[in-house]
Amino acid sequence: MFLNRLLLCPEPYLDESFGGYILRLTSLNFYDKPSWIYKLGNESTQRLEFNPYSLDLNKTSLEILSGYLHTNKEKLYAMLLPFKGFSKYSVDLMFKYMTNSRSPYFSSRNRICVECIKEYGFIKKYWDIKFVSVCVEHSCFLMEKCPFCKKYLDYSRKSISICNCGFDLTKYKGKRNISNLDFEITKLIIHSCGFKAYENKGNPLYNTNLDEIVDSLIIVSRIFFTNKFSFSIKTNLTELHELLKDPLHFFQNWPINCNYYFNDKYQNKMSINNKNQRDDVLEDYNYYFKGLNKIRYQHVQILRERYLDYLKCLM
Ligand SMILES: [Zn+2]
Ligand SMILES: [Zn+2]
Known part of the structure; x- marks a missing residue:
């Protein structure tokens, strides 16, 4: 039949x-x-x-x-x-949020919390969101590699809890303790996606959407921080987690931290090459918020407005 x-x-x-x-x-x-x-x-x-x-x-x-x-x-x-x-x-x-093989919103690999799998028996969607790195319920980093064969977990396996090498992932006891700081990025993301409500009055990204959060963090990382890791699809979860810490700090304690990074970047530069400080700020502003990129980043409002305010101060 x-x-x-x-x-x-x-x-x-x-x-x-x-x-x-x-x-x-x-x-x-x-x-x-x-x-x-x-x-x-x-x-x-x-x-x-x-x-x-x-x-x-x-x-x-x-x-x-x-x-x-x-x-x-x-x-x-x-x-x-x-x-x-x-x-x-x-x-x-x-x-x-259209899915595709290079989606900035979803991880291309499967990440899991084994404690949740033992308790609930299913894979939670918020673990799939690219910038999420911890399970907020069990205060642990998500697992993306099998502890036995050391290969990345992929969705193409026989069951939720068994790796393709045969290892029962729920038998894994290792759990890395994490700090409050480690939770911050995950909290922000799952708050904005409606999985769990958190409050953080000092961070304006809490009042915006996932697409603005993702692109704001990426732009800030590119402009203000030089990193050995990049936002490529090959970047592993630990690297991604480290990569996001500084850009997140930029938005915390708003606008104090942000002002510090602005002054640090643009004021110091002036003394090195004697270039007009305003030109440097404009160069970055124009690159991300004008021309072709204007269309790509038109949803990134908080950072764009901060740039415009900063430029006004330099008049
Ligand atoms: Zn969990
Ligand atoms: Zn394995």
């Missing part, structure tokens, strides 16, 4: 990861790899079993897959947005 839906197909949880959901269905239905499920939906050409967030919605509507999963495609689309729940789905948001 030909079945047009999976035999066992529970609903996704409100805060469940898309790739994690397919992986959960994989083991529930006794498949050995999630690629079997993606094949049902004719999505095999996109190799989503390795990185579900590389999904190109121009090539598929997820119509067939949603039929097999006995759900509607809008629900699956909502799972591909970096927000909690399914109600946030809209065409505008899908366009803004």
Whole structure:
């Protein structure tokens, strides 16, 4: 008999990861790899079993897959947005946070908290958001490499809790203690995506959207901090975590820290090459907020306004 839906197909949880959901269905239905499920939906050409967030919605509507999963495609689309729940789905948001193989919003690798997996049995969506590095419930860094074979965990495995080498990830006892500072970036991200509310009156990024947060941190990192790591898709979670600490500090204690970095960068430079201080500030402002980049960074308002205020002070 030909079945047009999976035999066992529970609903996704409100805060469940898309790739994690397919992986959960994989083991529930006794498949050995999630690629079997993606094949049902004719999505095999996109190799989503390795990185579900590389999904190109121009090539598929997820119509067939949603039929097999006995759900509607809008629900699956909502799972591909970096927000909690399914109600946030809209065409505008899908366009803004469109998944692709170089998405700045999602990690291309699977990261997990083994304690949560033991407790809840599913992969949480907020772990998939690129700048998230800790589990706020268990105060630990997320795991992205198998402690036994040392390979990155990938979504293409048999079950949520078993690595492809056969190691049962839930047996792992090691837990790195983390400081309050380590939580900051994750708190900011999951607050802005509606997973959990936090308050931080001293950081203006708490009042804006994920796209502005991500690009503000990247721009500040490029302008004000020289780093040995970069925001490439190859950057591992520990490197990314370190990379984000300084740019986050820039926005904390607003605007005191930010003023310090502005003065440090632009005032010192003047004494070195005698160039007009205002020219230096304008050069960076124009690069990121005018010309072609103006379109790319038009949502980055807090930083742009800070630049304009600083320029006014130099008049
Ligand atoms: Zn956890
Ligand atoms: Zn392994």
